[in-house]
Amino acid sequence: VRTLSLPSALQCAAGLVLLWGALGKLLAPQVFLADLITYRLGLPDGALRLVVLVLPWLEAASGLLLLVRRHAPGALLVAGALFVIFAVATGQAVLRGLDLSCGCLDVSLLGMRSDSAFARLFDSAPMAFVRAAVLGSLCAFLLTREKRGFHPDTRG
């Protein structure tokens, strides 16, 4: 029986979170666009639409690779960069006092009501900032670990 080490389990967990986020955004791109607008990032309309189109696929690709543990270093770099972007976006919203729905993870995909107290707390900007910061740090830690165990001869 193969057992999953803690770092591998954490890597899979990060992958699942990314896949969850990607699925919600791909199923409801208009709601994601609406959420992005409420962040008031000052991006032009075209840039916002590009983010709506590309970001979910970046989440999906890196999440899937983390989950199946293939090309982990590259996937960890992309995932880490995404979590840093999420942390910056939600962090600036918190600092500016914007009370918004982060639009990161759709709890209705888990069968929960999106207007429940838990969903609102889970989707709040401060909670999203903490989540992104923790997951970003986790990716950095796992990437460092990958580097320690890296052997050039075993890779293409």
Place this chain on the structure above:
Amino acid sequence: MGGSTIGLTEPQAMTGSFASTVLREAAGIVLAALAMAWIHTAVNPVPGHASAGGAPSGQPRLVDWREIEGLVASGAAVLVDADTATLFATGHIPGAESLPLSELPRREPAFRARHGLSATLIVYCADPSCPAAHAEALALSGTYGFRDVRELAGGHAAWRAEAAAGEEAPR
């Protein structure tokens, strides 16, 4: 030189190799994501304003003023202005309620308590180019669960044009 590769010590060479591997893999993931986004865009319409004559599922229905004038006049629908409070103060459709997009999360609970989730909402903003009405209509229906949310085509500008045409029309 023992333990070196092209003038680099072994750890340095390994670090360089690791960095290039990481960057190469990350670039591959970005390219794959761009390709998937391109395919997705080719299959599905680009997010944006709903087209007149029918809304894709999950999108607020686009309506024109003549279609909803009676509903608004009778009080059966709530007109919602998604522009900023400043813009609302400079001019709005009579009877409209100000609910700026940027303040939606904060003001939505009170709005919901006043009107209920089954209220017919007609959301508009300044003109056809402003994104606030579409974004707010999506948020009201998708995120907050309002069941009948419609978007006024052309926004305040279209209403002004209708009103001006009505005044000029012979009676």
